[in-house]
Amino acid sequence: MSKKGTTTFIIQRASAVLLMPLAAWLMFSLIVYVGAGYEAARGWIANWVNGLLFGAFIIIGAWHARIGMAEIITDYIHSWLKDILLFVNWLVALCAIVAVAWSVYNISFAG
Amino acid sequence: MTTRATSGRPLSPHLQIWRFTATMAASITHRGTGIILYGGTMLLAAWLFFLEFHPPTFSAITGFIKSPVGFIMLSGYIWALCFHLMNGLRHLYWDSGRGLAPKTATRTAWFVFIASFVLAAAALWAGVAARGAFNV
Numbered sequence: 001m002s003k004k005g006t007t008t009f010i011i012q013r014a015s016a017v018l019l020m021p022l023a024a025w026l027m028f029s030l031i032v033y034v035g036a037g038y039e040a041a042r043g044w045i046a047n048w049v050n051g052l053l054f055g056a057f058i059i060i061g062a063w064h065a066r067i068g069m070a071e072i073i074t075d076y077i078h079s080w081l082k083d084i085l086l087f088v089n090w091l092v093a094l095c096a097i098v099a100v101a102w103s104v105y106n107i108s109f110a111g
Numbered sequence: 112m113t114t115r116a117t118s119g120r121p122l123s124p125h126l127q128i129w130r131f132t133a134t135m136a137a138s139i140t141h142r143g144t145g146i147i148l149y150g151g152t153m154l155l156a157a158w159l160f161f162l163e164f165h166p167p168t169f170s171a172i173t174g175f176i177k178s179p180v181g182f183i184m185l186s187g188y189i190w191a192l193c194f195h196l197m198n199g200l201r202h203l204y205w206d207s208g209r210g211l212a213p214k215t216a217t218r219t220a221w222f223v224f225i226a227s228f229v230l231a232a233a234a235l236w237a238g239v240a241a242r243g244a245f246n247v
Contacts, residue, residue, distance in 0.1 A: 029238075
């Protein structure tokens with residue numbers, strides 16, 4: 001983990017900038033579609049523009065969230081638990097990224 | 112604490128030592144909303160995953176989101192997104208070396224708090240209105 005501070009700092013800021021327009025689009029769309037039924041939600045993501053934007057938000061967001069959570073973990077946890085939590089944190093973000101990339105590919109591009 | 116002594120690294124100040132100021136409240140809220148967004152974004156990932164791979168679970172999730180508790184959780188996520196986004200802009204402004212004077216930082220902290228509620232309310236209103244318009 002050492003000597004990666006500057007890269008992490010830059011990735012956190014760059015992802016923040018990318019997430020801003022995506023979040024503005026998402027907060028509106030979520031309210032419309034997240035409580036919607038199967039067909040409506042499927043139709044929404046089946047449009048590849050929506051699939052791509054949704055996927056980009058989750059993928060970039062998951063990595064941004066991982067960096068933020070790692071910062072909280074290293075601030076407050078100083079025992080052997082720290083490395084386990086950092087690993088779990090990394091694994092959760094990775095799972096979300098893989099699951100979403102796979103789902104968007106299937107719904108928006110392969111369907 | 113023994114690990115702290117051995118590693119020799121400074122400990123981050125804990126929440127209870129701070130006197131209330133708007134800047135301190137915004138800082139803590141930034142972390143709090145970050146944690147809310149972490150959980151909510153993982154749920155969104157699950158929402159999409161089940162939309163593709165397990166429709167019955169998807170329907171169960173949708174049913175929950177439509178319930179009053181679900182709507183409150185969705186509204187909370189939207190507000191957290193608004194706050195974190197706008198306070199994030201404040202952070203980026205600081206990174207450029209500006210806006211750090213106590214008076215300015217206090218004023219922008221209050222602005223972010225108020226604007227986050229206004230923006231969240233506007234997004235909720237527009238979204239709910241659009242549900243009818245789009246027939247969803």
